[in-house]
Amino acid sequence: MFSTILFYILSVILVFSSLMVIFSRKPINSVLFLIVSFFAISGHYILLNAQFLAVVNIIVYAGAIMVLFLFTVMLLNLNKETEPKKSALVKIIAVITGCLLAVTLVGSLKGIDNAPVQDFSDNSIGLIKNLGKTLFTDFLVPFELTSVLFLASIVGTLMIGKKE
Amino acid sequence: MNLENFLIMRHELVLTIVTLILLIAELSISDKSKHKIIPIAIGLFTINLIIGFLPTISGSLFGGMYQTTALQVTMKNILNLGVLVVLFQSVKWLKEEENKIKISEFFLILFSTLIGMQFMISSGSFLMLYLGLELATIPMAALVAYDRLRTKSAEAGVKLILSAALSSAVLLFGISLIYGTTGSTYFNIVGSVFTSNSLQTLAFIFFFSGMAFKISLVPFHLWTADVYEGAPINVTSYLSVISKGASAFILLIVLFTVFKNIVEIWQNLLYVIAVSTMTIGNLFAIRQQNMKRFLAFSSIAQAGFILLGLMGANITGMTSVVYFVFVYIFSNLGAFGVVSVIYYQTSKENMDDYNGLYHTNPKLSLIMMLSLFSLAGIPPVAGFFGKFFLFTAAAASGYYWLVFIAVLNATISLYYYLLVVKAMFINKNDTPIAYFKTDTPAKISLIICVIGVFIVGFMSIFYQYFQSIGFGI
Amino acid sequence: MMISLLVAMYSTYFERKFAAWFQDRLGPNRAGPFGLMQPLADGLKLLFKEEFMPNTANRFLFIMGPMLAMFVALLTSAVIPWGSFIVIEGKEYSLQVADVNIGILYIVAVTSVGVYGIMLGGWASNNKYSLLGAIRAASQMISYELAMGLAILAIVMMSGSLSLSDMVAQQKGINWNIWYQPVGFLIFIICALAECNRAPFDLPECETELVGGFHTEYSSMKLGFFLFSEYINMFISSAIISALYFGGFHFPFEDSLGLSQNWLAIVGALVFFIKISFFGFVFMWIRWTLPRFRYDQLMRLGWTWLIPLAIFNILITAVVLMLHN
Numbered sequence: 001m002f003s004t005i006l007f008y009i010l011s012v013i014l015v016f017s018s019l020m021v022i023f024s025r026k027p028i029n030s031v032l033f034l035i036v037s038f039f040a041i042s043g044h045y046i047l048l049n050a051q052f053l054a055v056v057n058i059i060v061y062a063g064a065i066m067v068l069f070l071f072t073v074m075l076l077n078l079n080k081e082t083e084p085k086k087s088a089l090v091k092i093i094a095v096i097t098g099c100l101l102a103v104t105l106v107g108s109l110k111g112i113d114n115a116p117v118q119d120f121s122d123n124s125i126g127l128i129k130n131l132g133k134t135l136f137t138d139f140l141v142p143f144e145l146t147s148v149l150f151l152a153s154i155v156g157t158l159m160i161g162k163k164e
Numbered sequence: 165m166n167l168e169n170f171l172i173m174r175h176e177l178v179l180t181i182v183t184l185i186l187l188i189a190e191l192s193i194s195d196k197s198k199h200k201i202i203p204i205a206i207g208l209f210t211i212n213l214i215i216g217f218l219p220t221i222s223g224s225l226f227g228g229m230y231q232t233t234a235l236q237v238t239m240k241n242i243l244n245l246g247v248l249v250v251l252f253q254s255v256k257w258l259k260e261e262e263n264k265i266k267i268s269e270f271f272l273i274l275f276s277t278l279i280g281m282q283f284m285i286s287s288g289s290f291l292m293l294y295l296g297l298e299l300a301t302i303p304m305a306a307l308v309a310y311d312r313l314r315t316k317s318a319e320a321g322v323k324l325i326l327s328a329a330l331s332s333a334v335l336l337f338g339i340s341l342i343y344g345t346t347g348s349t350y351f352n353i354v355g356s357v358f359t360s361n362s363l364q365t366l367a368f369i370f371f372f373s374g375m376a377f378k379i380s381l382v383p384f385h386l387w388t389a390d391v392y393e394g395a396p397i398n399v400t401s402y403l404s405v406i407s408k409g410a411s412a413f414i415l416l417i418v419l420f421t422v423f424k425n426i427v428e429i430w431q432n433l434l435y436v437i438a439v440s441t442m443t444i445g446n447l448f449a450i451r452q453q454n455m456k457r458f459l460a461f462s463s464i465a466q467a468g469f470i471l472l473g474l475m476g477a478n479i480t481g482m483t484s485v486v487y488f489v490f491v492y493i494f495s496n497l498g499a500f501g502v503v504s505v506i507y508y509q510t511s512k513e514n515m516d517d518y519n520g521l522y523h524t525n526p527k528l529s530l531i532m533m534l535s536l537f538s539l540a541g542i543p544p545v546a547g548f549f550g551k552f553f554l555f556t557a558a559a560a561s562g563y564y565w566l567v568f569i570a571v572l573n574a575t576i577s578l579y580y581y582l583l584v585v586k587a588m589f590i591n592k593n594d595t596p597i598a599y600f601k602t603d604t605p606a607k608i609s610l611i612i613c614v615i616g617v618f619i620v621g622f623m624s625i626f627y628q629y630f631q632s633i634g635f636g637i
Numbered sequence: 638m639m640i641s642l643l644v645a646m647y648s649t650y651f652e653r654k655f656a657a658w659f660q661d662r663l664g665p666n667r668a669g670p671f672g673l674m675q676p677l678a679d680g681l682k683l684l685f686k687e688e689f690m691p692n693t694a695n696r697f698l699f700i701m702g703p704m705l706a707m708f709v710a711l712l713t714s715a716v717i718p719w720g721s722f723i724v725i726e727g728k729e730y731s732l733q734v735a736d737v738n739i740g741i742l743y744i745v746a747v748t749s750v751g752v753y754g755i756m757l758g759g760w761a762s763n764n765k766y767s768l769l770g771a772i773r774a775a776s777q778m779i780s781y782e783l784a785m786g787l788a789i790l791a792i793v794m795m796s797g798s799l800s801l802s803d804m805v806a807q808q809k810g811i812n813w814n815i816w817y818q819p820v821g822f823l824i825f826i827i828c829a830l831a832e833c834n835r836a837p838f839d840l841p842e843c844e845t846e847l848v849g850g851f852h853t854e855y856s857s858m859k860l861g862f863f864l865f866s867e868y869i870n871m872f873i874s875s876a877i878i879s880a881l882y883f884g885g886f887h888f889p890f891e892d893s894l895g896l897s898q899n900w901l902a903i904v905g906a907l908v909f910f911i912k913i914s915f916f917g918f919v920f921m922w923i924r925w926t927l928p929r930f931r932y933d934q935l936m937r938l939g940w941t942w943l944i945p946l947a948i949f950n951i952l953i954t955a956v957v958l959m960l961h962n
């Protein structure tokens with residue numbers, strides 16, 4: 001019961017802050033709301049008994065990546081005036097497509113009825129021990145592939161940043 | 165890891181080892197002799213290519229995460245061959261003074277993206293597919309921005325990474341819906357339970373849109389021309405040939421295995437996209453003056469033709485797609501090779517500059533003509549058979565109107581390919597590009613392309629081999 | 638939490654006392670016996686000072702900054718095991734607020750969020766010195782967090798757990814981690830100094846270059862919050878150092894003294910505080926003896942020395958552990 005209430009509170013925060021990310025006029029507020037939404041997501045992870053994921057989410061996203069975002073926003077000093085103006089036509093088209101997408105998404109929800117429901121009764125999967133085991137057995141190849149991806153990205157970044 | 169497992173994964177493993185060797189070699193070579201890395205890299209890659217042709221073993225590893233059959237091995241070998249040609253073409257460019265300090269990065273990043281494509285082709289689960297796709301795209305942005313001091317190149321890099329991020333998001337949303345509705349990311353499980361209910365159809369559409377970005381199908385093609393134009397020529401050829409070929413291969417596999425239950429749905433979807441892709445790609449190609457943009461739009465149109473084979477949804481369809489990509493690699497790399505040779509000799513890349521090229525550089529003009537004929541699908545060269553088989557596959561499934569539209573489009577494309585040929589052979593020019601000697605590696609690459617364009621067309625053994633390993637729905 | 642506040646308050650006092658000692662002066666001695674009331678007087682002064690807010694500042698974020706810094710600094714104390722358990726009427730009460738199974742990661746996460754307080758405060762002031770200070774602070778904290786995480790990783794590998802109480806439990810008696818991880822300890826203490834923005838890593842508030850750094854525009858209690866959070870952070874880092882490397886509340890010969898559980902817990906907690914005070918003293922000692930780094934030196938130290946060293950440390954730990962099993 002308690003966790004259900006918590007779930008709804010977190011979800012409301014999450015949806016609200018995600019919307020504010022998009023609707024905020026000032027980039028800095030967008031960034032801050034994004035951070036709030038990361039915390040809400042971490043809250044959801046904790047509800048799923050995945051404390052490790054929750055904390056790593058905060059360390060990596062809120063603690064490191066968003067700081068870089070903040071850097072960029074602060075150094076560029078972005079604000080309302082620098083935002084490019086969009087023509088009315090583009091706005092109307094965007095609204096129409098967005099609404100169409102929303103209608104399609106909602107409409108397609110009726111397909112949920114006969115979809116199989118996953119059993120998550122074993123809720124210890126998020127604990128770090130089980131997570132580590134799964135990561136290094138079932139998901140070994142994706143895990144290693146990710147390291148190649150990081151290596152290549154680092155090489156690429158260094159190449160772009162290299163002095164002549 | 166025992167020998168059999170090694171043989172199953174040999175493409176990826178050897179290429180990873182090659183990449184790591186290069187990484188260490190880069191550290192141990194002094195700054196003055198950095199160009200020595202070029203022969204090392206090409207040599208190692210050739211070894212990798214040869215190992216790829218070792219006898220095939222089919223199998224799946226890591227609980228179905230990774231799977232390979234003769235089909236996947238062939239696809240990887242085709243890509244490897246194409247990459248070798250690209251490497252030969254880029255030697256002269258890499259030796260330029262401004263690229264001196266970042267030669268090995270070119271190889272490192274290029275090989276990493278190739279590893280990504282190969283894992284993608286061999287993936288047995290959406291997770292691997294996604295990771296492979298990311299590995300094939302994210303470092304690519306660094307390659308596109310390789311000439312980072314040239315504004316256009318840097319801009320192209322940013323454009324690529326932004327559109328790639330967007331398409332990945334769309335793709336990932338599709339995958340998450342697939343996982344949510346089927347409870348698995350493994351191809352064989354998803355394939356067996358996938359139905360055409362509304363949510364799963366939507367999931368498929370999102371997934372397909374993500375893939376369409378990578379193959380630059382209309383309406384997801386808007387990034388293509390700018391990125392192709394901004395990137396260094398050899399990167400452009402890699403992007404438009406190898407990257408596109410790999411994405412087409414994986415789309416082929418996924419459509420034919422995972423989404424086989426909803427074949428009618430995706431055939432209808434592909435119908436619309438194929439028509440718009442061919443038509444719009446062609447119409448825009450006519451107006452282009454810049455050779456890179458021209459080839460970019462022509463490659464969009466070519467992607468539309470590939471869809472015809474996919475829609476066949478039978479063994480002829482699969483065979484024709486593999487065959488077409490095989491031929492397309494040679495013909496398009498031939499064209500790009502000539503463009504790049506001329507650009508790095510004279511810094512000219514507009515169609516007008518090619519006026520009267522035949523009188524000064526007859527060999528290059530002939531190669532260009534052959535490649536363009538092959539792209540257009542004119543009978544004696546391989547391209548004709550490529551298109552012919554695609555049309556046959558679509559016609560066999562009853563898409564007569566579609567084939568009719570495709571033939572019309574092929575005619576339009578013939579017109580603009582001939583424009584280039586006309587410029588080279590007929591147009592007069594007071595100051596044509598002077599005669600010059602092509603550097604040896606580029607020469608080798610062009611010879612490979614010419615041989616490919618001829619041999620593949622005349623020897624039916626390739627088509628028969630592809631047919632023996634292919635499958636339909 | 639109250640303890641943290643109290644300690645932070647008095648560490649300002651001790652800081653000044655020690656500074657005086659190092660510089661052969663007397664230090665504060667007017668308020669109360671030995672000047673013990675000085676921190677209270679300081680606090681009251683800060684409270685009653687005029688509130689001042691630059692009119693170009695972003696009001697909400699300007700207030701958020703110090704609040705966040707303070708809040709985050711206080712959050713960390715929740716997972717530190719202050720002592721073992723006390724038995725009251727047959728029930729065991731742990732002297733740790735929350736024994737989370739990822740305690741150490743929790744601390745890393747919370748400190749990494751601590752950057753925002755400084756960054757927001759610095760940016761919202763709309764002053765270039767503040768912004769520069771904030772950016773320095775943020776990049777410094779992110780850089781040193783890596784090395785710190787890697788140093789902690791070696792300990793995690795040894796204990797096989799992420800829970801702080803497990804880690805402390807394994808260091809019973811004199812079986813402290815410092816004997817196994819001297820290099821890790823050195824890396825950790827350097828990083829802790831940098832994370833707290835303490836000298837010699839106090840570049841963010843370097844007076845000679847940046848006026849007052851990120852809190853140039855702050856006054857009154859908001860400034861107090863920033864200063865306070867720095868001292869709390871210092872206190873918490875000392876606590877973590879003691880818990881990770883010096884056995885936490887364990888002390889030599891604790892089993893042979895024949896004390897009951899309750900007395901053991903109390904003595905343990907006292908011992909823990911002595912250890913913490915010692916490291917607090919070390920922090921102050923370092924501050925008043927070492928000159929400040931230059932910024933490029935600081936970054937080079939972090940990235941090209943500490944991180945490779947920490948990775949090397951992990952490698953050796955792994956090899957030894959493997960041979961040991």
